[in-house]
Amino acid sequence: MEERIARFLIADDEYKVRDLIRKYVNACGHEAECVSNGEEVLRKVYGHNPYDGIFTDLRMPGLDGLSLIRALYQEQIRIPIVIVSAFGSVEAIVEAFKKGALDYISKPFSPEEIRDAIKTMLNQVVDLKISSSTVKGLIEQKAYPGALKYLLPLFSHFPSSPIPHYLYGLLREAQGDFDEAFRHFSASLALDKGYEPSAKKREEYRPKHLKEGKDE
Amino acid sequence: MSKRKSWYAILIGSGRFGARLAGKLSNEDHSVVVIDKNESKFENLPLEYTGFTIQGDATDIEVLKAAKVQKADLFLALTDDDNTNFFVSQVAKVIFHVPHVISRVYDPANLPLFHEYKIETITPVLLALSTANRMLEKIAEEEK
Structure with missing residues (x-):
């Protein structure tokens, strides 16, 4: 069972x-x-x-x-x-x-x-959940190449899921590329407008982007 | 997981016996498919029957394939013709390797043939004889 x-x-x-x-x-x-x-x-x-x-x-x-x-x-x-x-x-x-x-x-x-x-x-x-937690763990450990290696296949395995874009956003954020991170949080929401982790991240980014005259 | 395994059972012939047995099996949560050449025979199935029906000739291998005989745990040949029952049972046993094949055999003289192919059998004449014997023994016992 x-x-x-x-x-x-x-x-x-x-x-x-x-x-x-x-x-x-x-x-x-x-x-x-x-x-x-x-x-x-x-x-x-x-x-x-x-x-x-x-x-x-x-x-x-x-x-x-x-x-x-x-x-x-x-x-x-x-x-x-x-x-x-x-x-x-x-x-x-x-x-x-x-x-x-x-x-x-x-x-x-x-x-x-x-x-x-x-x-x-x-x-x-289950597969997507296990892969997600592995990628998040590698990002926290700053093992970025390893995280990327785990992350890239998720895009092809789960093309319609918001999770790979969210994880890629987290990775780019950890690497300091905030524009790219923002784009991927937005892409994640485009796939699933109700995906809360991405919605939260995009709200964090939005004021900063508006101030700088940027938006998605 | 359920306490008891659910079977995938295929029954050939929706006469009074086949239809009642199909009802009993489906009532016990097995997945049941009844095949009969004559669509009106499905009217014999009880109202509570929750399985599938296929109208077709079970001696046609395509009909058996449509019923997914290769996935069956149990195959019952219950038409009123021994030749048909022997043929379809043999196909189920030898070609599709169904683990449990049971056939109705009207003429007891045909039993050795079925047993040679390891087909389990139900013979109404022998069952009736056995019941009659028990009743007669009981009467004899009472008269002692």
């Missing part, structure tokens, strides 16, 4: 399917909430996202799965997403993956497939 109790959101218009996924999520020691369409998902994650991942069907009445993935992408809401569907054109699945979907499970599915998807979603979160 995973040490941490994670929370998942399950979107499927078929009651029996979402209930089956919920049972397997619960069997892994995690919590799950079920909804029947994309609009309900957006309502639940907008502003503050309490979930570690979303299982979504593609075909649902109202906002379908692909439209949901597009909306989450446009709103800069980054959550690991796994599609669980019996249908789906190659084009739809390719677009879903481009916009951040992690995996695709076709129906019918085995309990093992749901367990594997949970691991995939949680590993993505």
Whole structure:
């Protein structure tokens, strides 16, 4: 069993399917909430996202799965997403993956497939957390080349996350390049306007930049 | 992790027996897929059935692949035809290496063939005989 109790959101218009996924999520020691369409998902994650991942069907009445993935992408809401569907054109699945979907499970599915998807979603979160704390530790120790070595791959592994830009901002700040740091805190916020560490940093920088006639 | 493992079970045939067994397995939180050539047979499934249904001929390997037979923990061939049950069970066992394959066998004369391929069997005639024997023994005991 995973040490941490994670929370998942399950979107499927078929009651029996979402209930089956919920049972397997619960069997892994995690919590799950079920909804029947994309609009309900957006309502639940907008502003503050309490979930570690979303299982979504593609075909649902109202906002379908692909439209949901597009909306989450446009709103800069980054959550690991796994599609669980019996249908789906190659084009739809390719677009879903481009916009951040992690995996695709076709129906019918085995309990093992749901367990594997949970691991995939949680590993993505854990990997970024571990890498972040490593980079922060290296910056504190003034081991800047080492921090940079750990940091650069995060940009390609997590292109839609605000964290790599935030960490790069911290690194440039520690090296005394405040303009570059400010740019990266702003870039981080462009990816996720609700990312608090970057928002705090940018507020610290803003008066100084305004005084010097600079802004982002 | 759950106390008991959830199985991925595939049932061929949604007759009265297959449909009831599918309902029981899904009620126990196993992931169940029922395959039947005749879509109307799915009406036999109980209301509380939470698994999947596939309308198709299970002797077609593409239908078995669509059901992800390679991931199955349990495969039950429950049609009313011994030849079909033997064929699909053999495919599940030999080609897809399903760990547990159980087949319904109507004619007890066919049992050696199934057992030769290590397919577990349910034979209604033998089960009825066994029940009848127990009842007769009980009556005989009471008359003593």
